[in-house]
Amino acid sequence: MKMGNVVSLVQTRSSEDEIKQSVEKALDLIDFERRSPVRSVAIKVNLCYYWDAATGHTTDPRVVAGIIEYVRERYDADTDIKVVEADATAMRTKYAFKMLGYEKLAKKMNVELFNLSNDELKEEKVEVNNREIKYKVPGSLLKSDLLINAPKLKIMPYTHLTCALKNIFGCIASPRKIVYHPFLDEAIVGINKILRPHLTIADGLIALGSHPIRLDLIMASVDPFSVDWVASQIMGYNPSRIGFIRIAMKEKLGDPEGIVTRGESIDTFRTVFPKQNFLYSKLRSGAQKRLLKMYKKIVKDVVPSALEEI
Amino acid sequence: MIGHNFRFLDAIDKMKNAADKGYIGNLEVVTIEMITNGPFAHPAVPKPVPDWWFDPRKIGGGALLDLGSHLLDLFRFFVGDSKMLFSCLDHKLNLPVEDGAIVVLSSSNSSAKGIVNVGWYQRSVFPKFNFRLILHGNAGLMSSGDLMPSNIYLHAIKEGTKNFCRRLIGRNIQPLSYTTIFGSYFNELKYFFDCAKRDLNPSRGASAIDGLRTIELIEEAYERSDENG
Numbered sequence: 037m038k039m040g041n042v043v044s045l046v047q048t049r050s051s052e053d054e055i056k057q058s059v060e061k062a063l064d065l066i067d068f069e070r071r072s073p074v075r076s077v078a079i080k081v082n083l084c085y086y087w088d089a090a091t092g093h094t095t096d097p098r099v100v101a102g103i104i105e106y107v108r109e110r111y112d113a114d115t116d117i118k119v120v121e122a123d124a125t126a127m128r129t130k131y132a133f134k135m136l137g138y139e140k141l142a143k144k145m146n147v148e149l150f151n152l153s154n155d156e157l158k159e160e161k162v163e164v165n166n167r168e169i170k171y172k173v174p175g176s177l178l179k180s181d182l183l184i185n186a187p188k189l190k191i192m193p194y195t196h197l198t199c200a201l202k203n204i205f206g207c208i209a210s211p212r213k214i215v216y217h218p219f220l221d222e223a224i225v226g227i228n229k230i231l232r233p234h235l236t237i238a239d240g241l242i243a244l245g246s247h248p249i250r251l252d253l254i255m256a257s258v259d260p261f262s263v264d265w266v267a268s269q270i271m272g273y274n275p276s277r278i279g280f281i282r283i284a285m286k287e288k289l290g291d292p293e294g295i296v297t298r299g300e301s302i303d304t305f306r307t308v309f310p311k312q313n314f315l316y317s318k319l320r321s322g323a324q325k326r327l328l329k330m331y332k333k334i335v336k337d338v339v340p341s342a343l344e345e346i
Numbered sequence: 347m348i349g350h351n352f353r354f355l356d357a358i359d360k361m362k363n364a365a366d367k368g369y370i371g372n373l374e375v376v377t378i379e380m381i382t383n384g385p386f387a388h389p390a391v392p393k394p395v396p397d398w399w400f401d402p403r404k405i406g407g408g409a410l411l412d413l414g415s416h417l418l419d420l421f422r423f424f425v426g427d428s429k430m431l432f433s434c435l436d437h438k439l440n441l442p443v444e445d446g447a448i449v450v451l452s453s454s455n456s457s458a459k460g461i462v463n464v465g466w467y468q469r470s471v472f473p474k475f476n477f478r479l480i481l482h483g484n485a486g487l488m489s490s491g492d493l494m495p496s497n498i499y500l501h502a503i504k505e506g507t508k509n510f511c512r513r514l515i516g517r518n519i520q521p522l523s524y525t526t527i528f529g530s531y532f533n534e535l536k537y538f539f540d541c542a543k544r545d546l547n548p549s550r551g552a553s554a555i556d557g558l559r560t561i562e563l564i565e566e567a568y569e570r571s572d573e574n575g
Binding site: 085086087088091093124125126127128131134135137139140211214324327331334335336337338340342343 | 386388389390392393394395400438439440441467469472473499503506509510513519521522524525528532
C-alpha cells in the first residue's frame with residue numbers, strides 16, 4: 037500500500053496535551069517518514085477571515101501548537117518554523133494573526149508568523165482542463181524543506197467542501213483571489229500542481245457544516261487529495277461529484293483507488309456532521325435577489341446597498 | 347438631534363409608549379444586549395475591513411463606544427439620567443480596544459437599574475442581528491424579542507406586500523418598513539424633518555446633551571474598568 041493513500045482519523049479531546057498526542061498518533065498511523073534534512077518548515081493554516089477557530093472557520097492554534105511540538109521533537113530543535121498565510125480578498129493576515137491568537141502562539145513557541153503576500157513571488161502558469169492559469173506563488177514555499185498543510189474541515193458554498201486542496205489555494209499571494217472564482221475548481225487543482233505539501237494535518241476539532249460541530253477530529257495524510265476524499269465522505273458528499281476532486285482525478289493529482297483510513301471509522305464522524313443543502317440555500321438566495329429587484333422596480337422603495345449586495 | 351436610531355425602531359417605539367403609559371408599573375430593571383461582529387461582519391461583497399478600525403488612536407474605543415453608545419442611549423431613553431455602577435471590558439480578539447463590555451447602571455432619579463451587554467466577538471451574518479431589550483417593571487415585563495419579527499424574511503414579504511398594495515391604490519408607501527434596522531434610520535430622519543417643518547422640539551430624539559451624557563458614561567466605564575483591573 038502506498039503511504040499516500042492512507043488517511044488517519046483520530047478522535048481527540050480539547051486539552052492542548054491531548055491535541056498534541058493526537059497529532060502524533062495521527063502521524064504514526066500513516067507511518068509518516070521523516071524527511072531529511074529539514075531546516076525550514078512552513079505550516080500553512082487556514083485563516084480565511086477574523087473568525088475564531090470555535091466558529092469552525094479557521095485553523096485552531098492548539099492544533100498548530102501540536103504540529104510545532106511534533107516538528108521540534110522529531111527534527112532539530114532549532115529548525116526554522118514559520119506559520120504562514122496569505123492575505124485574502126476580505127482578510128488581512130497581519131490582523132488575522134493578532135485576532136485569532138497566532139501572535140500569542142508565536143511568542144509562546146518562538147516561531148515566526150509570515151504573510152505570504154509579502155514574500156518574494158514567482159510567476160507560475162499551469163494548464164488545467166485545457167485552461168491556462170497564472171499564479172503568483174510565494175517563493176519561500178517552493179524552497180521549504182517541509183510544507184505542512186493545516187486546513188480546517190468545513191463546507192463552502194462554491195465548492196461544497198474546503199479542506200486540504202482548497203487550503204493550498206489560500207497560498208496564492210495575490211489578495212484578490214476572488215478573480216479565480218469563475219473557474220475556482222480548476223484554480224484549486226492548478227495551484228496544487230505547483231505547490232505540493234509534504235504532509236496534511238487537518239483540524240476537525242470544531243468542523244463547520246450547516247452549523248459548527250465539535251467533531252474532536254484530527255486527520256493526517258501525506259496526500260491532500262486523499263484527505264479531501266475522506267473529508268467529503270465525512271461531510272456526507274459523494275467525493276466523485278465534487279467539482280475540484282473530479283478535475284484533480286482527471287489531472288492525475290490524486291487517485292481514489294486504494295485510499296484507506298486508519299484509526300476511527302468515517303461513520304464515527306459522518307453520523308454527527310450537520311450536512312448542508314446548498315441547493316436549497318442557492319434557490320432561496322436567488323429568489324430573494326429576484327424578489328428584492330422586482331420590489332424595488334414596482335414599489336419604488338429604497339433598497340440599502342448592504343441588502344442589494346446579498 | 348444625535349443619530350441614535352435605535353430609539354426609532356418600531357419595537358422600541360411601542361415599548362416606550364407602553365412603559366410611559368404605565369403598562370409594566372414602575373420600571374425596575376432594564377437589560378439591553380447587542381452582540382454582533384461589529385466592524386468585522388463579513389461583507390456580502392468581500393472587501394477588507396478598513397485599517398482605521400484597528401488603530402485605537404483613530405477609533406477612540408471599541409465595542410462599547412461603537413455599539414454600546416446606542417445601548418447606553420436607550421437606557422437613558424427609558425430611565426433618564428443615569429450613573430455608572432460597574433464596568434468590565436473584554437479583549438477576546440486581542441485588539442487594542444475592547445471587543446466586549448458589560449456595564450451596570452442605575453437611574454439618577456428612580457430605583458431603576460440595568461445591564462448593558464455589548465460585543466463585537468460573535469460571528470453574525472447580515473441581515474440577522476442579535477439585539478434585545480427587556481424592561482422589567484413591578485407590574486410586568488416587555489421584551490423587544492416579542493415585538494420584533496421572529497422571521498425577518500416573512501416580515502419582509504408581509505411589509506413588502508403592504509407597500510405594494512399602498513402603491514396600487516395610490517397611497518404613500520412606508521419606505522424600508524420591510525427591513526428592521528434600516529427602517530429606524532428612515533423613521534428618525536422623518537421625525538427630524540417633521541419637527542423642523544412644524545418648528546417643534548424633537549424631544550423623542552437624542553439631543554446634544556443626551557449624546558454628551560452617553561459619552562460621559564462611556565468614559566466613566568473605561569475608567570471604572572481600569573479600577574476593576
